[in-house]
Amino acid sequence: AQTVTQSQPEMSVQEAETVTLSCTYDTSESDYYLFWYKQPPSRQMILVIRQEAYKQQNATENRFSVNFQKAAKSFSLKISDSQLGDAAMYFCAYRSLGGGADGLTFGKGTHLIIQP
Amino acid sequence: SAVISQKPSRDICQRGTSLTIQCQVDSQVTMMFWYRQQPGQSLTLIATANQGSEATYESGFVIDKFPISRPNLTFSTLTVSNMSPEDSSIYLCSVKAGGPQETQYFGPGTRLLVL
Numbered sequence: 001a002q003t004v005t006q007s008q009p010e011m012s013v014q015e016a017e018t019v020t021l022s023c024t025y026d027t028s029e030s031d032y033y034l035f036w037y038k039q040p041p042s043r044q045m046i047l048v049i050r051q052e053a054y055k056q057q058n059a060t061e062n063r064f065s066v067n068f069q070k071a072a073k074s075f076s077l078k079i080s081d082s083q084l085g086d087a088a089m090y091f092c093a094y095r096s097l098g099g100g101a102d103g104l105t106f107g108k109g110t111h112l113i114i115q116p
Numbered sequence: 117s118a119v120i121s122q123k124p125s126r127d128i129c130q131r132g133t134s135l136t137i138q139c140q141v142d143s144q145v146t147m148m149f150w151y152r153q154q155p156g157q158s159l160t161l162i163a164t165a166n167q168g169s170e171a172t173y174e175s176g177f178v179i180d181k182f183p184i185s186r187p188n189l190t191f192s193t194l195t196v197s198n199m200s201p202e203d204s205s206i207y208l209c210s211v212k213a214g215g216p217q218e219t220q221y222f223g224p225g226t227r228l229l230v231l
Contacts, residue, residue, distance in 0.1 A: 033218065043206060045159075045222035091158060095220070102212060103149050103161035103174070104220055 002027045002094050006107035013082045014115045020067075021077045021110045023092030031097040034068065034075045035104065040088040048090070051075065053097075079112075087114045118143055118213040120223035128229045129199055136195045137226045139209030144189035149210040149220070150182070159208065165192050199230045 003026045013019035025034070036048040051059045051068050058066050063083075067076045079086055089111050093104040119142040129135050139148065150162040163184055165171045171184040185193045196203050209223040 035220075037222075043225050043227070045208065045210075045225075047219055047221070050219060095218075102147055103164055104151075104159070104210075105161075106158045108158045 002029075002032075002096070002105050004092050004094050004105050004107035006092055006110050008110045009108070010111040010113065012113040012115060013079075015082055015084060017082055018078060018080045019082055019112065021079070021090050021092075021112065023075045023077070023107055025073050025075065025092070025094050027073070027094065029096060033095045033097065034066075035093040035095070036064070036066070036075075036077045037091045037093060037106075038086075038088045039091065039109075045091075049077065082114050084114050084116060087112055117219075118145065118211050118221045120209055120211060120221060122207075122209055122223040122226050124226060125224065126227040126229075128231060131200050131230055133199055134195055134197045135199065135228060136193050137207055137209075139192045139194070139223055141190045141211050143213065145211040145213055146189070147212045148186065148192045149212075150184065150192075150194045151208045151210060151222075153206040153208060153225070155204065162194070162207075196228065199228075201230045204228055204230045 005024045032053045034051045038046045038048050049061045049064050063080045065078045089109045091109045092107040121140045123138045148165045151159040153159045161174050162177045163171045163173045165184050165186040167186050183195045206225040206227050208225045210220050
């Protein structure tokens with residue numbers, strides 16, 4: 001079974017600064033998807049960014065980018081120019097590609113605090 | 117993308133009773149998922165529900181406790197049966213949509229408190 005590890009229970013960053021959230025995973029599969037989800041206090045899960053394992057290029061969505069290191073099984077999220085609205089729980093998630101196991105495996109989450 | 121609604125948004129229930137949570141999607145989807153998020157914890161997959169077939173449950177979750185219905189391609193229900201305080205959680209419905217993008221979208225969740 002796959003596992004996802006987020007080693008930082010909480011991170012704090014000054015507004016407008018850059019922060020990196022860490023995620024590692026364990027799998028024997030070669031093809032899969034990785035995701036970062038944001039869960040603000042409203043509890044709504046919001047997709048931040050997605051990475052396909054077969055793509056070497058790191059995904060980018062505006063201020064959000066990932067550093068995907070497939071050999072190291074590492075998938076970190078970088079948030080540039082942090083804003084107060086970025087404050088939330090961030091979950092890293094893994095999904096197998098096919099084979100019927102389409103649910104997501106989540107890490108325990110990182111609570112991101114934005115200091116004004 | 118997909119817009120997902122859940123009912124109820126929250127409820128307080130007595131132990132020993134059952135609650136059925138509804139999930140409605142604004143488009144037809146093959147796969148729907150039910151997750152549980154216990155207080156202060158991450159999300160754990162309960163089961164996968166495909167229309168026209170029995171739901172597939174993850175280890176630690178059984179049909180007698182969490183029966184699921186999937187009558188059509190836009191709707192599903194999850195019942196939490198014979199509830200105990202340990203069932204107090206947020207229950208989230210999720211769907212896979214977007215064609216090749218295959219992204220999972222989540223509903224707003226149902227916050228359940230069992231007394």
